[in-house]
Amino acid sequence: MAAVRVGSPASLDTLLPATAPDPGQPGPGEIRVKLQASSLNYHDFAVVCGMIPAEAGRIPMSDGAGIVEAVGDGVTEFKPGDLVASIFFPDWIDGAPPASAFTRVPGDGIDGYAREAVVTPAHWFTHVPKGYNAAEAATLTCAGLTAWRALFVDGTVQPGQTVLVQGTGGVSVFALQFAKAAGARVIATSSSDAKLERMKALGADELINYKETPAWGMKAMELTGGTGVDCVVEIGGSGTLDQSMLATRVGGHVALIGVLAGFAGPVQTALLMAKNLRVQGLTVGSRKQQLDMIKGIDSNGIKPVISDHFPLANLADAFRHQAANAHFGKIAVDI
Structure with missing residues (x-):
């Protein structure tokens, strides 16, 4: 065989x-x-x-x-x-x-x-x-189940809420599709404008090229009128976690599922506390x-x-x- x-x-x-x-x-x-x-x-x-x-x-x-x-x-x-x-x-x-x-x-x-x-x-x-x-x-x-759990098991994404997805890999694309099916607004980030256009074709409402906009957390805040997103599907790990926390509303949820941008690093604990954030790791x-x-x-x-x-x-x-x-x-x- x-x-x-x-x-x-x-x-x-x-x-x-x-x-x-x-x-x-x-x-x-x-x-x-x-x-x-x-x-x-x-x-x-x-x-x-x-x-x-x-x-x-x-x-x-x-x-x-x-x-x-x-x-x-x-x-x-x-x-x-x-x-x-x-x-x-x-x-x-x-x-x-x-x-x-x-x-x-x-x-x-x-x-x-x-x-x-x-x-x-x-x-x-x-x-x-x-x-x-x-x-x-x-x-x-x-990939599919990871995105599902991030949004609907550990998270409670509802119609009208905003979800931010990082990159254009399997989990992020599934998260975009699931969030849109649930009636949520989606902000997609990538370093490729061509891939961002493909995310837009799948339903992404806002696009951020994180190479052109390194402070993409503040850009997400701007796109939500200063409120912040309800949920971030965080695939980067330590290298992107600070920007994810900046992007998230007070009391929001960061679903930590990946380490593509780093396995370990400093965490802005004051920001985590000030925003009353829930950063939850998950594995499928x-x-x-x-x-x-x-x-x-x-x-x-x-x-x-x-x-x-x-x-x-x-x-x-x-x-x-x-x-x-x-x-x-x-x-x-x-x-």
Whole structure:
């Protein structure tokens, strides 16, 4: 069975096509899924490049979607022929995450979905939105659910509120689409005018080029009449957090989901206190939250934005494309 494995030492140059044993037939409570697609996330990039330590030979990729080929005894949620998508945390079904959740992410703590088939417990997958294909479904597991949780689980975005999204990667594009579907106003930031125009075409109400306007937090305040935004989807980390806090209204919410601009740094605690801000870190979400997101998508018809497709054998090239910031939205992997 075709697969891709993390090399030793981990790097894009050692991320090469390999093989994996066929998983066989499902046992009680299990399903066999013929995988058809995955999609790239920064987390996956960090694994294959060695920033997140993983065993040599680990099969990467946290996102997976495909067709159920067989079900084991006792499985009633799925049947052969169903299109399904994986969940990011196999051990996190609902409520607070269990202690084991963060150590058993596919493609990181356990083998992931850069392979042709898997046999897993049935609850490791969910159904997908109506009308989705496998590549579209594979974008939901990490990026889609992260944006959903930021806005509607940890956040309480309402019609008429303002959301600021950073950049034009998968999470930010999903956040724009979800926020607009909820009736919110969206301010989008990017260093590329061309990508900002694409965000505008998707519904962004205001655009800020953060290279041309380094003090984009104050620009966001200006665009909201001095009030500030209700929610920031913060993907930069320490390098952008100060501007995000400046952009946010008193009592607002900063959803801290990424570290693209820095892993650590000083925090303006006086600003945090003065504005009574809630800065909350989050890492994807639970199976229940994924099911809620899928219900939401079914009600509004949102489709993910996929700018590029790569075959599984060329996974390293897909990551090079990601590292060059040449994509918009998601990069899909066809298996």
